[in-house]
Amino acid sequence: MSFEEQPDFARQVADLNKYGQALNRCESVEEVVSLTLEAMSLLFQFSYSTFVEVRDGEPLVVHSTNPRLTQGDRPSAVARRAFDDGETVVATDEEAGMTPDSDVTATLAVPAQVGGDVTAVLVTRSTTVSSFGEEHSRPLEILASHAATAISNIRSRERLERARQDLETRKEMIEMYDRLLRHDLGNDLQVIAGFADAVATEVEGQTEEYAGNIQRAARSSADLIERVGSLVSTLEQQDEPEPRPLGSILDRTVTEVEANYDSLTVDFDRSAFEYRVFAGELLDSVFTNLVSNAAVHNEGDVRVVISVEESGSDEIVVRFADDGAGVPEHLREEIFEMGAKGPESDGSGFGLGFVRALTESYGGDVSVDESESGGAEFRVTLERV
Structure with missing residues (x-):
């Protein structure tokens, strides 16, 4: 017998819709598990029900009415x-x-999927029926879909909240280092530079050369502090992540960067990037830095191919x-370390450190590998809505 041909088909559909709405209002995975097991008991009234959640790629039992499972x-x-x-x-x-x-005569296991990835498995066991048909599997598949969606939404909210907390922590640490650099170290450098100036007017020969070296080192350090201060000011103004359109942000980035570098060609298909991602208003700075790096750090003409792929049910790369x-x-x-730069670089060394700090504050990540053409391939992972 099919699910639709059951005598109580309308009642089961109504019950499934009711539980689906309730699952979407759950605030925790524990609530989802409890409510799903309640629904399984109501719908089937079979001997045992088990909820298996996939964590870090591995399925584990979260709760079960089967005494053999914990x-x-x-x-x-x-x-x-x-x-x-x-x-x-x-x-x-x-x-x-x-x-x-075991006295179990039939077992039904239904995977719950979001975006093609299994996030949970619902299992029901019976000691009274010889097998399970579509009248059992179809409603359990619908319930599994509701549960998977609810868990995915909860996990996304949890990751976003962690990203927000990390952002606040980073801001506090940055503000502390900013005060230390600008006030304490800045004052010391002013004293060093002042004494070096005084000594340079009183000596000659090798001692004068030493005094000049001290002057240059003090000025270079003061300039570095100023650059760090500018970075700090930018990060302090960073807002909390929220859903933003990936395609339009990349579109603006590509247009602006290509206009600035004649040697740069960018392959970018806007239609492939119809995603919304969690990010702050400085996401365009992340993309601008990565695209322009190809032109800045390579001699002659260079081509950049921008592509996107889904990573699981809640991330894109x-x-x-x-x-x-290449790198x-x-x-x-x-x-990606703050201040790190290559021996041939004329930059401050804060570009890619800035990229990683921003990306991680959005709950994402950035890495680099070798591209198919032997150059560099930067990969930015972001949470998608």
């Missing part, structure tokens, strides 16, 4: 198969039970791949 256990072979295949699994006879002496000289493997992590 929180944190690995799921049964049937649930594992549903997770691996991403398809509903029905097991009968000996395969249905978890042990040879924006790729900036160029055909330039040596031993420098690929170091270049």
Whole structure:
């Protein structure tokens, strides 16, 4: 019998809609689990119900009415198969039970998916029926879909809240270092520069050369502090992440950067970037820095290909791949440190450090690898709405 042909089809649909709405109002995963198990009990009234959530790529039992399972256990072979295949699994006879002496006669495992990724598996077991048909699997699949969506929304809110908290912590630390640099170290450098000026007028020869070196070092350090101060001021003004249109931000970035560098060609298909991502108003600065880097750090003409791919159900990765000289493997992590720069660079060394600080404040990440053409490929991971 199909789901639609059941005598109580209308009632089950109404119950599923009611639970779907309630699941979307849940504030925690624990609430989702509890409500889902309640719905499974109401809909089927079978012996055992189990909720398996996928955490860090591995399925784990979150809650179960089966006395053989406890929180944190690995799921049964049937649930594992549903997770691996991403398809509903029905097991009968000996395969249905978890042990040879089990009184379970049939097991139904339904994967809950969002964006093609399994985020949970709902499992129900019976000791009275010989198998499960569509009249059982279809409503459980609908319930699983509601549960998966609810969990995905909750996890996204949790990640966004962590990003906001990280942003506040970073701001506080930056403000502290800013005060230290501008006030304490800045004053000391003024004293050093003043004494160096005085000494330079009183000596000659090698001592005068030493005094000149001290002067130049003091001025260079003062200039560095000023650049750090400008970065701090920018980060202090950074707002909290919120949904922003990825395509239009990249479109503006590409137009502006290409206008500034004759040697740069950018391949960018706006229609492929119809996503909304969690970010602040300085996301365009992240993209501008990465695109312009290809022109600044390569001699001659250079081509950048910008592409995007989905990473799981709640992230996207924006790729900036160029055909330039690339970044040596031993420098690929170091270049994101504040103040780090290559031996041939005339910059401040804060560009990519700034990029990472901003991206991480949005709950994302940035990395670099070798592109298919042998150049550099920067990858920016962002939370998507």
